[in-house]
Amino acid sequence: MWLTPAMQDLLLDAANETALMVLAAAGIAIAAGLPLALLLQATAPDGIARHAAVNRVLGVVVNAIRSVPFIILMVAIVPFTRAVAGSSIGTTAAIVPLAIAATAFIVRLFETALRDVDRGLVEAAQAMGATRLQIVTHVLVPEAAPGLVAAITVTLVSLVGYSAMAGAVGGGGLGDLGIRFGYQRFMPEVMAIVVVLLVLVVQGMQTLGDALVRRISRK
Template sequence: MAEWLSTHFPPALIELFVDSLGETLVMVGLSGLAGAVLGIPLGVLLRLTDRGGVMENAAFNRTVGALVNAVRSTPFIILLVAIIPLTRLLTGSSIGTAAAVVPLTVAAAPFIARLVEASLREVDAGLIEAAQAMGATHTQIVFKVLLPEAVPGIVAGLTITLVSLTGYSAMAGAIGGGGLGDLGIRYGYQRFMPEVMAAVVLVLIVFVQAVQSAGDWLVRRLSHR
């Protein structure tokens, strides 16, 4: 077994594998965080301005909703290419791990926004009405009623987003974004090393399972607080 590993995975390749895994973690982690920072407020805004919301504004809601839907419906590989000018503006390059974070964030933010909006819809309307009856401001309703009640659903949505970003990061890696996707293409496909491709797929599966399990555990904890 040791001989087989040393033959198919020499130290240099193992080191490259570890570096690629680190790049994938950076891409998924940073884009997930940035997507949440942008997407959660956007989802809250969509819910507040929706029909029956405390800040109902049909025109604003339809306009923002259309933009969110437009980004969500764009295939990631096309989005990746379409926003290259923005990526270069923000990072100075269109390739590499840092550059891949930009399109990943753009893809994640509207996805998170819709998941947050759906979670907020599940909050009992009676709680909101009670808060309004007691004179709560819009800010108080958001931070003391809507978000606390929707936390389990929001965490579940963020978990789904991280899993999706893992797949997107592999796609970004295939066109110069680095990470495990880049490793799989350069060594597993272009250099005819199927064992490398298999190892990449296995690691991605394990990573996704770990993220999903951690997310499910956190949701259960938050649901029984």
């Protein structure tokens, strides 16, 4: 049986919920992750503001969050999610664990991109009397831009998968729709459409991200 108008509306609503979860969580992760990655890089043994204790503590926290499977993380921080979002169920509530998981994920990707910047450029800037802030804003971030964009792309793709998992515990979105109707109500056509939509979204994000990386690299 083909999809009814009501089911089409449900699919559209679920797609919008997935987009909200992914984009909101990604925005938070980028906003929090870049400063944290810069701090990790700056306080590293070869950084511009070496500080072993800060580097070690921050690294341990990031690694600890990354090591927890997303489903477990969602359940473990339910009290925090409820305090922030007012509920532990729904699209808005799902953004909280998604943002935390994505932040820990993107910090390491950003750090890798920043570490790949030619050390000679940093030393040249220091020799010319540049401040730490100037080194960050005029050397590290611009030179690492292709890697940063690639990191954002990978994070967005990962968040699509995380958002589908969030649907398993009441997070809403395409994952929730696929489970409730495609699996529990034995509607394979719904499951097939959900899978196709997720694949198209991921492919679109990856293609756009790769194109942006190529364009920035040429510049």
